[in-house]
Amino acid sequence: MTRDTLFSVVSDLALAIQAASAYPENHPRVQELLVLLHRRVQSEASLLGGLNIGFFRDHVVADEFPFVEPNATLIRLIERMREKGIEKILISGGITFGEMKRFVNFLAAGTGSPSEQAWESIVYGRIEGAESGGAVPPGPAPASRPAGFMAGATEVLKNVLVSMVTERKKSGVEEGRDIVSSIMKGFRQEGMLIDRLIRLQGHDDCTVTHSLNVCILVVAQASHIGLPENRVREAGLAALLHDIGMEMIPSGLLSKPDPLDMDEYDIVKRHPAAGAKLLRKIDCGTALPMIVAFEHHIRYDRTGYPKVRTREPLHVASYMTQIADVYDGLRSYRPYQPSVECERTLSIMKEGRGTEFEPRLFDGFVEILS
Numbered sequence: 052m053t054r055d056t057l058f059s060v061v062s063d064l065a066l067a068i069q070a071a072s073a074y075p076e077n078h079p080r081v082q083e084l085l086v087l088l089h090r091r092v093q094s095e096a097s098l099l100g101g102l103n104i105g106f107f108r109d110h111v112v113a114d115e116f117p118f119v120e121p122n123a124t125l126i127r128l129i130e131r132m133r134e135k136g137i138e139k140i141l142i143s144g145g146i147t148f149g150e151m152k153r154f155v156n157f158l159a160a161g162t163g164s165p166s167e168q169a170w171e172s173i174v175y176g177r178i179e180g181a182e183s184g185g186a187v188p189p190g191p192a193p194a195s196r197p198a199g200f201m202a203g204a205t206e207v208l209k210n211v212l213v214s215m216v217t218e219r220k221k222s223g224v225e226e227g228r229d230i231v232s233s234i235m236k237g238f239r240q241e242g243m244l245i246d247r248l249i250r251l252q253g254h255d256d257c258t259v260t261h262s263l264n265v266c267i268l269v270v271a272q273a274s275h276i277g278l279p280e281n282r283v284r285e286a287g288l289a290a291l292l293h294d295i296g297m298e299m300i301p302s303g304l305l306s307k308p309d310p311l312d313m314d315e316y317d318i319v320k321r322h323p324a325a326g327a328k329l330l331r332k333i334d335c336g337t338a339l340p341m342i343v344a345f346e347h348h349i350r351y352d353r354t355g356y357p358k359v360r361t362r363e364p365l366h367v368a369s370y371m372t373q374i375a376d377v378y379d380g381l382r383s384y385r386p387y388q389p390s391v392e393c394e395r396t397l398s399i400m401k402e403g404r405g406t407e408f409e410p411r412l413f414d415g416f417v418e419i420l421s
């Protein structure tokens with residue numbers, strides 16, 4: 052699958068919509084573009100197991116490839132999507148010509164609410180809301196509606212991180228433990244709905260959402276490999292606090308819409324040591340949060356950062372946090388990086404099995420998400 056082929060599909064979509072809005076429905080030009088679009092969409096979506104197009108701010112992303120400089124037709128397409136409240140479209144390979152045509156006409160018309168449409172092979176919605184099983188209505192992203200047992204967790208976590216960083220408050224640790232307990236309880240009661248659960252959490256501070264997701268993924272891994280409950284709890288707390296050092300990085304850097312330059316990246320790379328230093332001063336009742344904060348960017352093969360000389364194995368909780376960290380980083384939308392779907396994420400990560408990631412833990416991680 053080449054980037055260029057995907058770009059052609061999106062350009063075909065943009066052109067078909069433009070033609071459908073300018074000409075009568077059965078005009079030969081519209082028909083011609085629709086036939087071409089349908090053929091391309093069918094073949095690419097079948098190859099990829101679904102065609103995934105995202106619209107973020109002024110960017111279009113096809114699968115995981117961003118259009119660096121969208122042309123005027125694509126910019127118009129982005130505007131149309133914004134008007135409709137659509138940030139993401141998934142089209143499956145089984146789409147019929149009739150449905151493709153109806154979808155293009157719907158987007159071209161500029162009228163009709165996305166939530167009132169019924170589609171067989173198309174799903175669309177906000178970034179975190181595009182799940183299979185029908186159109187996701189526009190409106191607040193599901194990210195702001197956490198699952199029942201996790202309701203309020205992101206707000207609590209934000210307070211925990213701030214109070215620990217600014218006041219070195221030990222009480223934050225106890226609140227962190229409560230969050231981990233809720234996750235463990237939720238897993239027991241509702242089963243391992245991990246992938247769904249991590250997509251439901253949302254906070255405008257992306258470190259908060261990320262920390263909670265990583266915690267969920269570490270609790271799942273720790274339970275999966277059969278650690279006793281108290282160690283699952285400890286690993287969960289450590290994962291929840293793994294990026295606490297990020298709270299000490301200037302916020303402008305973290306919300307920067309473009310990729311970081313080398314100097315900026317060097318600043319971000321200080322967060323493991325900064326986090327560990329902070330956690331050493333707070334009585335967490337266990338050294339594990341400090342250890343994981345320090346180790347979570349050191350890879351299994353000892354590359355990564357901070358640089359360490361010892362060949363001693365890292366803590367198992369660090370290995371689990373590292374896997375969860377990369378997974379959530381790839382899955383989540385960042386201003387400069389489109390979200391990558393679960394299967395695709397795992398296949399990208401598979402390349403790092405045994406080098407970046409501890410191999411047996413990585414296999415376990417794939418098992419729990421499959």
Ligand SMILES: [Fe+2]
Pocket residue numbers: 293294322347348376
């Ligand atoms: Fe980190």
Ligand SMILES: [Fe+2]
Pocket residue numbers: 261265293294376
């Ligand atoms: Fe992280």
